[in-house]
Amino acid sequence: MLTRRDTLKLGVLASAGLMLPLERVAQTQLAFAERLQGRALSAPYTMRFVRPPVLHPVRRSATTDFYSLTMRPRMVEVVPGLRTQIWGYNGSFPGPTIHAFRGRPTVVRQINGLPRRHPRLLYRPTTSVHLHGSASLPEYDGYASDVSDREFFKDYHYPQIQEARTDWYHDHGVHHTAPNVGMGLMAQYQMHDRLERSLPLPQGPYDVPLIVVDAAVAADGSLIFNADDESGAFGNVITVNGRTWPVMNVERRKYRFRILNASVSRSYRWVLSTGEPLVVIGTDGGLMSRPRPVATLRHGMAERYEVVIDFAKYRIGQRVELHNLSPDNNVDFADTDQVMAFDVVDQPSTLGHNRVPDELNPHNATMALTESMSVRTRQFVFKRENGLWTINGKTWADVINSGFTFVAAKPRLGDVEIWELSNPGGGWFHPVHIHLVDFKILDRNGDPPFDYERGPKDVAYVGEGETVRVIARFGPQQGKYMMHCHNLVHEDHDMMTQFEVGTHGHDPLNSARPLPVDAMRPL
Amino acid sequence: MFQQHPGVTDHPLATGSTEGRGPSLLMLGAITCLSLEAALIHLWFTPEHLMEWWGYGVFFIGCAIGQALYGPLLLWRRDSVVLLHAGIWANTGVVALYVVTRIWGIPLGPHTSMVESVGLLDLMSVISEVVLVVLLASLLPARQHRVTVNLLMIVGLLLWALRLAVGTVL
Numbered sequence: 239m240l241t242r243r244d245t246l247k248l249g250v251l252a253s254a255g256l257m258l259p260l261e262r263v264a265q266t267q268l269a270f271a272e273r274l275q276g277r278a279l280s281a282p283y284t285m286r287f288v289r290p291p292v293l294h295p296v297r298r299s300a301t302t303d304f305y306s307l308t309m310r311p312r313m314v315e316v317v318p319g320l321r322t323q324i325w326g327y328n329g330s331f332p333g334p335t336i337h338a339f340r341g342r343p344t345v346v347r348q349i350n351g352l353p354r355r356h357p358r359l360l361y362r363p364t365t366s367v368h369l370h371g372s373a374s375l376p377e378y379d380g381y382a383s384d385v386s387d388r389e390f391f392k393d394y395h396y397p398q399i400q401e402a403r404t405d406w407y408h409d410h411g412v413h414h415t416a417p418n419v420g421m422g423l424m425a426q427y428q429m430h431d432r433l434e435r436s437l438p439l440p441q442g443p444y445d446v447p448l449i450v451v452d453a454a455v456a457a458d459g460s461l462i463f464n465a466d467d468e469s470g471a472f473g474n475v476i477t478v479n480g481r482t483w484p485v486m487n488v489e490r491r492k493y494r495f496r497i498l499n500a501s502v503s504r505s506y507r508w509v510l511s512t513g514e515p516l517v518v519i520g521t522d523g524g525l526m527s528r529p530r531p532v533a534t535l536r537h538g539m540a541e542r543y544e545v546v547i548d549f550a551k552y553r554i555g556q557r558v559e560l561h562n563l564s565p566d567n568n569v570d571f572a573d574t575d576q577v578m579a580f581d582v583v584d585q586p587s588t589l590g591h592n593r594v595p596d597e598l599n600p601h602n603a604t605m606a607l608t609e610s611m612s613v614r615t616r617q618f619v620f621k622r623e624n625g626l627w628t629i630n631g632k633t634w635a636d637v638i639n640s641g642f643t644f645v646a647a648k649p650r651l652g653d654v655e656i657w658e659l660s661n662p663g664g665g666w667f668h669p670v671h672i673h674l675v676d677f678k679i680l681d682r683n684g685d686p687p688f689d690y691e692r693g694p695k696d697v698a699y700v701g702e703g704e705t706v707r708v709i710a711r712f713g714p715q716q717g718k719y720m721m722h723c724h725n726l727v728h729e730d731h732d733m734m735t736q737f738e739v740g741t742h743g744h745d746p747l748n749s750a751r752p753l754p755v756d757a758m759r760p761l
Numbered sequence: 762m763f764q765q766h767p768g769v770t771d772h773p774l775a776t777g778s779t780e781g782r783g784p785s786l787l788m789l790g791a792i793t794c795l796s797l798e799a800a801l802i803h804l805w806f807t808p809e810h811l812m813e814w815w816g817y818g819v820f821f822i823g824c825a826i827g828q829a830l831y832g833p834l835l836l837w838r839r840d841s842v843v844l845l846h847a848g849i850w851a852n853t854g855v856v857a858l859y860v861v862t863r864i865w866g867i868p869l870g871p872h873t874s875m876v877e878s879v880g881l882l883d884l885m886s887v888i889s890e891v892v893l894v895v896l897l898a899s900l901l902p903a904r905q906h907r908v909t910v911n912l913l914m915i916v917g918l919l920l921w922a923l924r925l926a927v928g929t930v931l
Contacts, residue, residue, distance in 0.1 A: 240899050247910045248898065251917030252891045255856040258924055259863035259879045259887075361866055361876055413875040467878055624809040635813040638871035730875075732813070 266358065269456045270464045275474055275572065278457070280318045282483035283559075283579040290425060290447060290479055293334035295344075297761055303344045304761040305336060309365060309423060310351040317475065317482055320459035324422035324480075325352055325363070331480040332449045332500065333407070333425025340431035343398050346407070347761055349391040350752075356417055358463060363388065364411050365418060369427055370540060371405035371522060371696055372396050373674055376717035377749035380410035382734065383638065386752035393750075393761070399714065400676075401602065402434035403524035403694075404447075404496040404542040412634065416471060416502045416726035417463045422480075424449065424500040434525060438593040440494040440546065446486075448497045450577065451477050452504045466569075468627075468731045469666065470503030474571035476562070478578045485557075485579045490550045491586035492594065494519070497545060499537045502726045504568050505667065505699070506577070509534045511559035514551060517594055520544030523676035523694025525599035530689040536565055538669030538699035540724040543690060546594050552582045566702060567666050604676040604694040607654055607709045615656040616647050620668045620700060620723060620733060627723065627733030634722075634734040642747060644736070646721070649712035651740035656680065659698055660705040668700045668728065673719035674739065677710035697724055717743020784839060784900050792896055793832025795889040796848075799855075800828035802886040814870045824855060842905065848897045849909060852890040853916055859887055860920050 240248070295303040312329035313321040327333030327348075338344050352363040364387050368380025377384070378394045386392050405427040409418035426447045439445075452473035454462040465471050475482045499506060508516060515531035522542050529546070537543055552558060560577040564570050586592070619630055626633055630646060637644050649655050657677075659670045676694040679687040683704055698706045722734035784792075803825040811818030831848055838844050858868075866874040898909050 240895070244898075244906075244910050247914035248895050249917075250914045250921070251853070251856070251894070254917040254920035254924075255860060255887050255891050256884070258860050258920060259884070262864060262876075263879045359876060360864065361874055364874075413872065465878070467880070624812055626809060626812055628812075633813065635871040639814055 266462065266464050269358075269460075269462045270454055272457055273454045273462060273474060274317060274320075274457060279475065280482065282573055282576045283485045285318060285481040285484045287484035287486035287578065288479055288481060290332050290449065291328075291330055291334040293328070293336050301343065303338065303342060304347070305344060306347040306349070306761060307333070308349040308351045311353055314480065316453065316477060316480060317455050317459065320455065322455060322459045322461060323357060324461070325418065326422045327407070327425050330425075331422035332451075333423070335425060335447055336407075336427045338396070338398055338427065338429050340398055340400065340402065340429060344396045345761065346394045346396065347391055348386065348394060349755060349758075350386045350388050352388055354388065356414075356421070357460060359417055361414055361417075363414060363418060365423070366410045366412070367392070367394060367407055368410035368673075369394065369396055369405055369407045370671070371403055371542075372427075372429075373400055373714055375715055375749075376719060376744050376746035379673055379719060379746065381718075381746035382410055382412040382415070382634065382720060383642070384747050384752075385411045389755050390752040391755055391758055392752040398429065400429065401524045401599065402431040403429050403522070404498065404520065404544060405429055406498050406500065406540075406542070408500065413730050416465065416730045419500065419726055420453070420463050420471060420502050421461060424451070426496065426498060428496065433599060437525075437595055437598065438591055439519065439595075440492050441591045444492065444591065445494045446496070447479065448495050448578070449479050449500050450497065450506065452501050452574065453477055465727045468727055470569070470725055470727050472504055472569035474574060476574055476577050483573070483576055483578060485581055487583040488549045488580045489584045489586040490552065490554065490582055491589065492546050492548045492550070492592050495545050495547065496520075496542060497537065498542050499539050501539050503539065504574075505536065505538045505565045505669070507534050507536045507563040507565050508545075508577070509561050509563055510547070511561055512552070514547075517546040517548075518543055518690040518693075519546055519594060519598055521691065521693030522696045523604060524602065526693035527600045527602065527605055528597055529594050530692060532688075532690050534563060535690045536688070536699060538667070538697060538724065539726070540669055540671055541695075541697045541699065547580070549580065549582050550586075554582055554584065556582045558582070565667070602694055604678050604710070605692075607678050607711060609656065609680065609709065611654040612656045612709060613653050614649070615658065617658045617660065618646070618670075618721070619660045619662065620670065621662055622666075627728040627731050629721070629733060629735045632735055633732030635732055637734075637736055642718070645718065645738040646735040647737040649737065649739055651713050651716050652711065654709065654711045656707055656709050658705055658707050659700050661700040661702065664702045666725070666728075667702055668733070669697050669724040670700050670706075670721065671697045671724045672708075672710065672721045674715060675710040675712060677708040680707040680709055682706050712739045715743065716740030718746050784835075788896065788900070789832070789836055789839065792835060792848075792893060795893045795896075796828045796831040799852075799886045799889040799893070800825045802882050803828065805882065813872060816870050817872075827851060842902065845897050845900055846909070849894050849913070852894050852897075853913060856887055856890050856894070857916060857920060859883065864924060
């Protein structure tokens with residue numbers, strides 16, 4: 239028989255076995271249940287809009303610009319009156335914007351200066367940095383398993399051979415991308431070129447990055463990450479450039495907004511409170527052939543849309559709000575239907591670069607691809623199987639288990655292929671990102687793509703029960719590249735595979751290993 | 762038959778046994794049911810883990826087979842102290858590994874360091890395993906019982922200590 243003393247002793251083991259796992263769940267659930275909401279949360283449109291800082295090179299050589307960034311924690315004000323610990327590139331949430339120019343390569347040093355553990359999830363934060371939208375060599379593409387540990391660094395080389403576009407850099411570390419990005423590891427990287435600069439589009443202060451992220455903030459200001467049984471992480475506040483529901487003062491003129499949805503799992507459908515159209519001028523891979531005015535626009539995670547809003551239509555003192563008509567299968571809360579506001583406060587200080595031309599980039603090579611140029615069609619099915627997020631029944635674990643030799647496709651360098659991306663599920667959507675290439679969306683369940691998708695893309699929103707056909711030329715680099723769902727919770731739980739272009743690509747894992755900071759030399 | 766220790770009057774055999782020849786059929790039935798429940802839950806999760814990595818799959822199949830066979834084995838060799846210890850420490854190992862994978866992450870394989878989510882079924886399995894350990898420990902001869910209970914407490918303390926060493930969640 240067990241004595242009282244025995245019961246107490248065995249209770250120590252029993253409590254560890256049951257309470258420690260439950261504690262983690264309870265902490266997250268309790269924190270989420272007690273997240274700031276209602277009156278405890280400031281009303282939308284009380285914080286001032288800010289732009290992310292701009293990163294300047296630490297050195298410029300004759301051919302190359304060199305940058306340095308340190309990922310580190312910092313306390314910032316996301317919600318008025320509260321201090322929130324974020325992880326940011328140079329401690330900024332979102333990170334600083336890099337402006338790069340076509341034909342001028344860059345080297346970006348990324349130093350992992352993160353703490354020993356995630357503040358809630360307790361994992362050791364290893365990182366890999368992906369420049370999303372760049373045709374980088376495999377070893378600089380942020381290969382998920384090519385991670386930098388704490389106090390390691392890696393110099394990422396970017397070729398700058400593509401047309402002007404809004405890229406972004408973000409964490410891509412295997413199994414921890416969602417919480418790493420959720421803590422703030424994301425930023426814009428704008429590539430410019432002569433064509434873009436020659437157009438009369440809004441520039442300088444009228445060319446504005448908007449990085450939209452939803453977040454759940456606890457009563458003490460800390461960020462909560464609740465992956466809801468690996469289905470997705472949704473927050474109840476909407477931040478734009480790190481501030482909740484901000485208000486931006488604008489002049490009575492046109493503005494170009496580079497909207498990046500950097501949310502972990504939330505998609506949006508933008509609409510203006512005035513009912514005026516959003517004029518879409520650019521997609522993931524740069525400028526469209528011509529502007530496309532749309533009343534609403536569905537925006538999946540990692541997609542970039544560049545839109546022009548003309549505030550000249552409004553009187554001084556008028557407020558225009560950007561709202562979110564939430565697409566299906568998002569988790570909505572009070573006020574997640576609101577995003578930010580624009581207060582028209584002044585006449586324009588200049589009317590230069592205040593026009594949207596009828597023709598933007600009519601000769602984009604990706605948009606010139608036709609079905610007849612395709613040499614092969616491949617099918618990829620994105621579905622949940624046996625509790626796992628899979629692509630054609632495989633996961634990233636299969637890639638790891640194969641010693642990184644398994645590839646889902648092997649297009650030859652320069653081949654044009656059609657890829658059919660299918661989501662047979664009805665309970666979720668998958669924004670599918672194909673690394674390295676730009677693609678053109680051919681059709682969606684046999685119907686033409688939406689007007690706002692008629693530009694070069696690298697993410698395709700594959701909605702519930704949809705099959706999206708895309709066409710791409712595989713290059714310009716050779717090697718292994720990833721394809722995955724950009725719901726980062728799905729990605730972390732292995733809805734990721736790889737394909738190999740050509741046969742002479744660099745090894746993404748071992749060609750340029752991260753080094754300890756002790757071995758760091760000036761750039 | 763369990764070894765009787767001199768001077769021990771409240772030997773666990775006396776409470777859990779039938780006519781002093783080992784655990785009662787009721788006790789064995791409970792142990793068999795609990796072990797079978799844990800086995801079925803491990804079996805349920807085997808395909809998922811087999812898809813992830815053969816190593817995870819083998820572990821789950823191994824757990825399922827071991828736990829499924831444990832009850833009948835104990836019925837067959839109800840006087841085997843070795844079998845009692847095997848059940849105690851194998852289940853304790855599974856529970857400890859469960860805690861590690863839910864708090865610090867998976868220790869090896871392609872999902873190294875990934876923290877697993879906590880689900881109802883896996884909690885049911887852990888509850889069964891913890892109760893199994895308690896029941897099996899109660900059947901040990903007195904001296905072994907005392908030492909084993911102390912060692913089990915140390916395992917529990919180590920898990921708590923590791924948790925505290927990693928830091929507070931909030």
